[in-house]
Amino acid sequence: MNAAHFHLIVNHLPIVFPMVGLIVLLVGFYTKSHIVKRTSFLIFFLGAIAAAVAMLSGEGAEEVVEKINGIDERFIEAHEDAAFNLAIASYLLGGLSILALWSSWKQKSYARLCPGIVLTMSMITLLFAASAGTSGGEIRHTEIRNTSAASTPIAPKAGEDDD
Numbered sequence: 001m002n003a004a005h006f007h008l009i010v011n012h013l014p015i016v017f018p019m020v021g022l023i024v025l026l027v028g029f030y031t032k033s034h035i036v037k038r039t040s041f042l043i044f045f046l047g048a049i050a051a052a053v054a055m056l057s058g059e060g061a062e063e064v065v066e067k068i069n070g071i072d073e074r075f076i077e078a079h080e081d082a083a084f085n086l087a088i089a090s091y092l093l094g095g096l097s098i099l100a101l102w103s104s105w106k107q108k109s110y111a112r113l114c115p116g117i118v119l120t121m122s123m124i125t126l127l128f129a130a131s132a133g134t135s136g137g138e139i140r141h142t143e144i145r146n147t148s149a150a151s152t153p154i155a156p157k158a159g160e161d162d163d
Contacts, residue, residue, distance in 0.1 A: 003060025011054045011136060014090050015129040017047025021097075022122045025115065037115050038104055041097035044122060048094025051087045058083060065139065075145075079135040086132040089125040096121050 021043035028036035058080070065071055100114030138145045 002064055003057060004064035007054065007057040007061035010050065010057055012133075013050035014047055014054050014086060015133050017043055017050055018090070018093065018122050018125045018129060021047060022119070022126065025119055025122065029115065029119075034104055038101055041101040041104075041118065044097035044118065045094045045101075047125075048090045048097075051090035051094075055083065055087045071139065075135065075139045079132065079139055082128070082132040082135040086125070086128040089121070089128045093118070093121045093125045 021040045024043055025037060025040035028034075028040055062076055062080075065076065066073070096114070096118050100111070100118050102108075103111040103114055
Protein backbone atom coordinates (compact mmCIF):
# COMPACT_ATOMS: atom_id res chain seq x y z
CA MET A 1 0.00 0.00 0.00
CA ASN A 2 1.44 3.36 -1.00
CA ALA A 3 0.65 6.80 0.42
CA ALA A 4 -2.03 7.53 -2.17
CA HIS A 5 -3.80 4.24 -1.40
CA PHE A 6 -3.80 4.97 2.33
CA HIS A 7 -5.13 8.48 1.70
CA LEU A 8 -7.92 7.06 -0.45
CA ILE A 9 -8.90 4.77 2.41
CA VAL A 10 -9.00 7.44 5.14
CA ASN A 11 -10.11 10.52 3.18
CA HIS A 12 -13.77 9.51 3.25
CA LEU A 13 -13.91 9.37 7.04
CA PRO A 14 -13.88 13.16 7.65
CA ILE A 15 -16.93 13.30 5.38
CA VAL A 16 -18.79 10.28 6.73
CA PHE A 17 -18.33 10.97 10.45
CA PRO A 18 -20.03 14.40 10.35
CA MET A 19 -22.88 12.96 8.26
CA VAL A 20 -23.47 10.14 10.72
CA GLY A 21 -23.00 12.48 13.68
CA LEU A 22 -25.59 14.88 12.27
CA ILE A 23 -28.13 12.08 11.82
CA VAL A 24 -27.51 10.82 15.37
CA LEU A 25 -27.75 14.37 16.76
CA LEU A 26 -31.07 14.92 14.95
CA VAL A 27 -32.35 11.66 16.42
CA GLY A 28 -31.24 12.95 19.82
CA PHE A 29 -33.24 16.14 19.30
CA TYR A 30 -36.28 14.18 18.14
CA THR A 31 -36.17 11.70 21.03
CA LYS A 32 -34.99 14.35 23.53
CA SER A 33 -32.28 11.89 24.58
CA HIS A 34 -29.14 13.28 26.18
CA ILE A 35 -27.41 9.92 25.68
CA VAL A 36 -28.03 9.98 21.93
CA LYS A 37 -26.80 13.57 21.73
CA ARG A 38 -23.68 12.60 23.68
CA THR A 39 -23.12 9.77 21.23
CA SER A 40 -23.21 12.26 18.37
CA PHE A 41 -20.63 14.41 20.15
CA LEU A 42 -18.27 11.41 20.27
CA ILE A 43 -18.87 10.73 16.57
CA PHE A 44 -17.98 14.33 15.73
CA PHE A 45 -14.81 14.03 17.81
CA LEU A 46 -13.85 10.89 15.88
CA GLY A 47 -14.42 12.89 12.71
CA ALA A 48 -11.88 15.46 13.89
CA ILE A 49 -9.34 12.70 14.49
CA ALA A 50 -10.10 11.28 11.04
CA ALA A 51 -9.57 14.73 9.51
CA ALA A 52 -6.12 14.91 11.11
CA VAL A 53 -5.20 11.48 9.72
CA ALA A 54 -6.46 12.43 6.25
CA MET A 55 -4.50 15.69 6.34
CA LEU A 56 -1.33 13.91 7.43
CA SER A 57 -1.66 11.37 4.62
CA GLY A 58 -2.42 13.98 1.96
CA GLU A 59 1.14 15.13 1.33
CA GLY A 60 2.35 11.60 0.65
CA ALA A 61 -0.59 11.02 -1.66
CA GLU A 62 0.24 14.21 -3.53
CA GLU A 63 3.81 13.01 -4.11
CA VAL A 64 2.48 9.81 -5.70
CA VAL A 65 -0.26 11.43 -7.77
CA GLU A 66 1.91 14.22 -9.17
CA LYS A 67 3.96 11.59 -11.00
CA ILE A 68 0.92 10.35 -12.95
CA ASN A 69 0.69 11.67 -16.49
CA GLY A 70 -2.28 13.92 -17.17
CA ILE A 71 -2.74 15.11 -13.59
CA ASP A 72 -3.33 18.84 -13.45
CA GLU A 73 -1.68 20.52 -10.46
CA ARG A 74 -4.54 23.04 -10.30
CA PHE A 75 -6.93 20.34 -9.13
CA ILE A 76 -4.50 19.13 -6.48
CA GLU A 77 -4.06 22.68 -5.18
CA ALA A 78 -7.82 23.27 -5.12
CA HIS A 79 -8.26 20.05 -3.16
CA GLU A 80 -5.52 21.02 -0.71
CA ASP A 81 -7.28 24.31 0.00
CA ALA A 82 -10.68 22.65 0.40
CA ALA A 83 -9.24 19.89 2.60
CA PHE A 84 -7.54 22.47 4.81
CA ASN A 85 -10.85 24.29 5.29
CA LEU A 86 -12.58 20.98 6.09
CA ALA A 87 -9.87 20.10 8.59
CA ILE A 88 -10.24 23.43 10.42
CA ALA A 89 -14.04 23.03 10.50
CA SER A 90 -13.67 19.42 11.71
CA TYR A 91 -11.28 20.44 14.48
CA LEU A 92 -13.68 23.17 15.60
CA LEU A 93 -16.59 20.72 15.49
CA GLY A 94 -14.59 18.15 17.45
CA GLY A 95 -13.59 20.73 20.05
CA LEU A 96 -17.14 22.04 20.42
CA SER A 97 -18.37 18.46 20.70
CA ILE A 98 -15.96 17.64 23.51
CA LEU A 99 -17.04 20.83 25.28
CA ALA A 100 -20.70 19.88 24.76
CA LEU A 101 -20.07 16.36 26.06
CA TRP A 102 -18.26 17.65 29.13
CA SER A 103 -20.89 20.30 29.85
CA SER A 104 -23.64 17.71 29.53
CA TRP A 105 -21.94 15.36 31.97
CA LYS A 106 -21.23 18.15 34.44
CA GLN A 107 -24.71 19.61 33.93
CA LYS A 108 -23.39 23.10 33.31
CA SER A 109 -25.89 25.90 32.84
CA TYR A 110 -24.92 26.37 29.19
CA ALA A 111 -25.18 22.63 28.38
CA ARG A 112 -28.64 23.06 26.88
CA LEU A 113 -27.24 25.49 24.27
CA CYS A 114 -24.40 23.22 23.15
CA PRO A 115 -26.36 20.77 20.98
CA GLY A 116 -27.70 23.64 18.86
CA ILE A 117 -24.23 25.11 18.46
CA VAL A 118 -22.82 21.70 17.53
CA LEU A 119 -25.70 21.17 15.08
CA THR A 120 -24.90 24.46 13.35
CA MET A 121 -21.18 23.68 13.20
CA SER A 122 -21.86 20.20 11.85
CA MET A 123 -23.82 21.66 8.94
CA ILE A 124 -21.03 24.14 8.22
CA THR A 125 -18.53 21.28 8.37
CA LEU A 126 -20.59 19.29 5.88
CA LEU A 127 -20.49 22.20 3.44
CA PHE A 128 -16.70 22.13 3.62
CA ALA A 129 -16.80 18.32 3.35
CA ALA A 130 -18.76 18.52 0.11
CA SER A 131 -16.18 20.91 -1.33
CA ALA A 132 -13.21 18.79 -0.23
CA GLY A 133 -14.78 15.58 -1.46
CA THR A 134 -15.70 17.01 -4.83
CA SER A 135 -12.33 18.67 -5.37
CA GLY A 136 -10.55 15.46 -4.41
CA GLY A 137 -12.61 13.48 -6.88
CA GLU A 138 -11.91 15.99 -9.62
CA ILE A 139 -8.20 15.19 -9.48
CA ARG A 140 -8.75 11.88 -11.29
CA HIS A 141 -12.40 11.90 -12.31
CA THR A 142 -12.80 14.28 -15.22
CA GLU A 143 -16.46 13.32 -15.55
CA ILE A 144 -17.37 15.18 -12.34
CA ARG A 145 -15.56 18.41 -13.19
CA ASN A 146 -17.68 21.39 -14.13
CA THR A 147 -17.71 22.07 -17.85
CA SER A 148 -15.47 25.15 -17.79
CA ALA A 149 -12.70 23.36 -15.88
CA ALA A 150 -13.09 20.13 -17.87
CA SER A 151 -12.76 21.95 -21.18
CA THR A 152 -9.63 23.84 -20.14
CA PRO A 153 -6.67 22.19 -21.86
CA ILE A 154 -4.00 20.78 -19.60
CA ALA A 155 -0.55 22.06 -20.45
CA PRO A 156 2.10 19.34 -20.65
CA LYS A 157 4.50 19.22 -17.73
CA ALA A 158 8.01 20.48 -18.33
CA GLY A 159 10.00 17.90 -20.23
CA GLU A 160 6.94 16.00 -21.50
CA ASP A 161 6.36 15.40 -25.16
CA ASP A 162 3.07 16.67 -26.50
CA ASP A 163 2.54 13.81 -28.97
